[in-house]
Amino acid sequence: xxxxxxxxxxxxxxxxxxxxxxxxxxxxxxxxxxIFNHPNPWPLGMPLPKIIEWHFHKDDKSxxxxxxxxxxxxxxxxx
Ligand SMILES: [Zn+2]
Numbered sequence: 854x855x856x857x858x859x860x861x862x863x864x865x866x867x868x869x870x871x872x873x874x875x876x877x878x879x880x881x882x883x884x885x886x887x888i889f890n891h892p893n894p895w896p897l898g899m900p901l902p903k904i905i906e907w908h909f910h911k912d913d914k915s916x917x918x919x920x921x922x923x924x925x926x927x928x929x930x931x932x
Contacts, residue, residue, distance in 0.1 A: 859926040865908040867917030880924035887921055
């Protein structure tokens with residue numbers, strides 16, 4: 854089975870926004886790397902995303918905490 858690329862997605866606990874953080878060439882390895890601390894499958898120099906991160910809100914300067922919710926595979930046309 855070919856590796857599927859896609860976006861690692863997070864959801865903010867404070868504002869509920871969902872957003873993609875980084876595009877990876879192999880979503881399976883990438884999700885394992887984040888949740889199980891498996892070796893970083895990314896090209897050299899790319900930082901390993903965390904299982905949580907902060908989410909900055911421009912309007913009121915508050916910072917939410919965003920949870921890693923998974924990896925979304927690209928559509929067949931590569932979008
Ligand atoms: Zn937020």
